[in-house]
Amino acid sequence: DAKTTQPPSMDCAEGRAANLPCNHSTISGNEYVYWYRQIHSQGPQYIIHGLKNNETNEMASLIITEDRKSSTLILPHATLRDTAVYYCIVRLATGNQFYFGTGTSLTVIP
């Protein structure tokens, strides 16, 4: 599975959009991009995933560049409860393992 690179930490003002970047320059054509988040001391929670097209659900939007070498997770209106560590993961659709990196620690500031 391709490796990912994320900034270690970010801040975002409450009510503003939080844009979390992820680089995955070695991604292959059949690998998906997944985003999870982990609120302190809890198990990671699924947010969204995508292959090529941009995706949106009730939690967030995922923007994948045309060359698929990077992506951005967007939380449109960040709240204090969005303070968490966000993990970007690349894996095969038929892969068995999810490999987590160190993620981005997002702090939403009142």
Added chain:
Amino acid sequence: NAGVTQTPKFRILKIGQSMTLQCTQDMNHNYMYWYRQDPGMGLKLIYYSVGAGITDKGEVPNGYNVSRSTTEDFPLRLELAAPSQTSVYFCASSYSSVGAGNTIYFGEGSWLTVV
């Protein structure tokens, strides 16, 4: 549905002791996983299983053993506890990897301290 259930939630072990972390899921998932998370770090895959009777090593398997006798249960065994195994352990499960977008569901974690 209860989802993924882990026990115990907290445990203190003495060096050299053995114990088993229990994990069960009621979602009929084929795939199950054990991760550990050290303070301030990401999750590391210890072992995983693609179905009953089948297990395989992840990134950090040394010092651990697993078994998968049923679809529902995936216990993690520590044979000779060492201080380096002090960590938070997460069990997880997912649907079969056939097809795209199979997400992974986590338990609430088990805090283990070895002294």
